[in-house]
Amino acid sequence: MLWLYILVGLLSLIAGLALGFFIARRYMMNYLKKNPPINEQMLRMMMMQMGQKPSQKKINQMMSAMQKQMK
CATH class of the missing domain: 1.20.5 (Single alpha-helices involved in coiled-coils or other helix-helix interfaces)
Known part of the structure:
Protein backbone atom coordinates (compact mmCIF):
# COMPACT_ATOMS: atom_id res chain seq x y z
CA MET A 1 0.00 0.00 0.00
CA PRO A 36 11.33 41.80 -28.73
CA PRO A 37 14.69 42.08 -27.00
CA ILE A 38 16.24 44.28 -29.73
CA ASN A 39 14.49 47.03 -31.66
CA GLU A 40 15.70 49.25 -34.51
CA GLN A 41 17.04 51.98 -32.25
CA MET A 42 19.09 49.54 -30.20
CA LEU A 43 20.42 47.94 -33.39
CA ARG A 44 21.39 51.34 -34.78
CA MET A 45 23.24 52.21 -31.56
CA MET A 46 25.11 48.90 -31.56
CA MET A 47 26.23 49.40 -35.15
CA MET A 48 27.40 52.94 -34.41
CA GLN A 49 29.39 51.68 -31.41
CA MET A 50 31.08 49.10 -33.65
CA GLY A 51 32.17 51.92 -35.97
CA GLN A 52 29.66 51.26 -38.76
CA LYS A 53 27.37 53.87 -40.27
CA PRO A 54 24.01 52.10 -40.26
CA SER A 55 21.82 52.53 -43.32
CA GLN A 56 18.09 51.96 -43.08
CA LYS A 57 18.36 49.13 -45.62
CA LYS A 58 20.93 47.29 -43.49
CA ILE A 59 18.86 47.75 -40.33
CA ASN A 60 15.73 46.45 -42.10
CA GLN A 61 17.67 43.41 -43.31
CA MET A 62 18.95 42.63 -39.83
CA MET A 63 15.51 43.11 -38.23
CA SER A 64 13.84 40.80 -40.78
CA ALA A 65 16.56 38.19 -40.23
CA MET A 66 16.02 38.36 -36.46
CA GLN A 67 12.23 38.07 -36.88
CA LYS A 68 12.63 35.01 -39.12
CA GLN A 69 14.88 33.46 -36.50
CA MET A 70 12.25 34.06 -33.77
CA LYS A 71 9.68 32.01 -35.72
Whole structure:
Protein backbone atom coordinates (compact mmCIF):
# COMPACT_ATOMS: atom_id res chain seq x y z
CA MET A 1 0.00 0.00 0.00
CA LEU A 2 2.88 2.35 0.78
CA TRP A 3 4.41 1.78 -2.68
CA LEU A 4 1.14 2.98 -4.22
CA TYR A 5 1.37 6.32 -2.41
CA ILE A 6 4.99 6.72 -3.44
CA LEU A 7 4.13 5.87 -7.06
CA VAL A 8 1.24 8.35 -7.16
CA GLY A 9 3.45 11.02 -5.60
CA LEU A 10 6.24 10.48 -8.11
CA LEU A 11 3.84 10.48 -11.07
CA SER A 12 2.22 13.67 -9.81
CA LEU A 13 5.64 15.31 -9.41
CA ILE A 14 6.72 14.35 -12.93
CA ALA A 15 3.42 15.51 -14.44
CA GLY A 16 3.62 18.81 -12.56
CA LEU A 17 7.19 19.45 -13.71
CA ALA A 18 6.33 18.70 -17.34
CA LEU A 19 3.21 20.85 -17.26
CA GLY A 20 5.05 23.70 -15.56
CA PHE A 21 7.84 23.56 -18.14
CA PHE A 22 5.45 23.81 -21.09
CA ILE A 23 3.41 26.61 -19.49
CA ALA A 24 6.57 28.61 -18.74
CA ARG A 25 7.88 28.02 -22.27
CA ARG A 26 4.65 29.23 -23.88
CA TYR A 27 4.58 32.29 -21.61
CA MET A 28 8.15 33.25 -22.53
CA MET A 29 7.53 32.76 -26.26
CA ASN A 30 4.50 35.05 -26.11
CA TYR A 31 6.39 37.60 -24.01
CA LEU A 32 9.32 37.72 -26.43
CA LYS A 33 6.97 38.01 -29.39
CA LYS A 34 5.22 41.02 -27.81
CA ASN A 35 8.42 42.58 -26.42
CA PRO A 36 11.33 41.80 -28.73
CA PRO A 37 14.69 42.08 -27.00
CA ILE A 38 16.24 44.28 -29.73
CA ASN A 39 14.49 47.03 -31.66
CA GLU A 40 15.70 49.25 -34.51
CA GLN A 41 17.04 51.98 -32.25
CA MET A 42 19.09 49.54 -30.20
CA LEU A 43 20.42 47.94 -33.39
CA ARG A 44 21.39 51.34 -34.78
CA MET A 45 23.24 52.21 -31.56
CA MET A 46 25.11 48.90 -31.56
CA MET A 47 26.23 49.40 -35.15
CA MET A 48 27.40 52.94 -34.41
CA GLN A 49 29.39 51.68 -31.41
CA MET A 50 31.08 49.10 -33.65
CA GLY A 51 32.17 51.92 -35.97
CA GLN A 52 29.66 51.26 -38.76
CA LYS A 53 27.37 53.87 -40.27
CA PRO A 54 24.01 52.10 -40.26
CA SER A 55 21.82 52.53 -43.32
CA GLN A 56 18.09 51.96 -43.08
CA LYS A 57 18.36 49.13 -45.62
CA LYS A 58 20.93 47.29 -43.49
CA ILE A 59 18.86 47.75 -40.33
CA ASN A 60 15.73 46.45 -42.10
CA GLN A 61 17.67 43.41 -43.31
CA MET A 62 18.95 42.63 -39.83
CA MET A 63 15.51 43.11 -38.23
CA SER A 64 13.84 40.80 -40.78
CA ALA A 65 16.56 38.19 -40.23
CA MET A 66 16.02 38.36 -36.46
CA GLN A 67 12.23 38.07 -36.88
CA LYS A 68 12.63 35.01 -39.12
CA GLN A 69 14.88 33.46 -36.50
CA MET A 70 12.25 34.06 -33.77
CA LYS A 71 9.68 32.01 -35.72
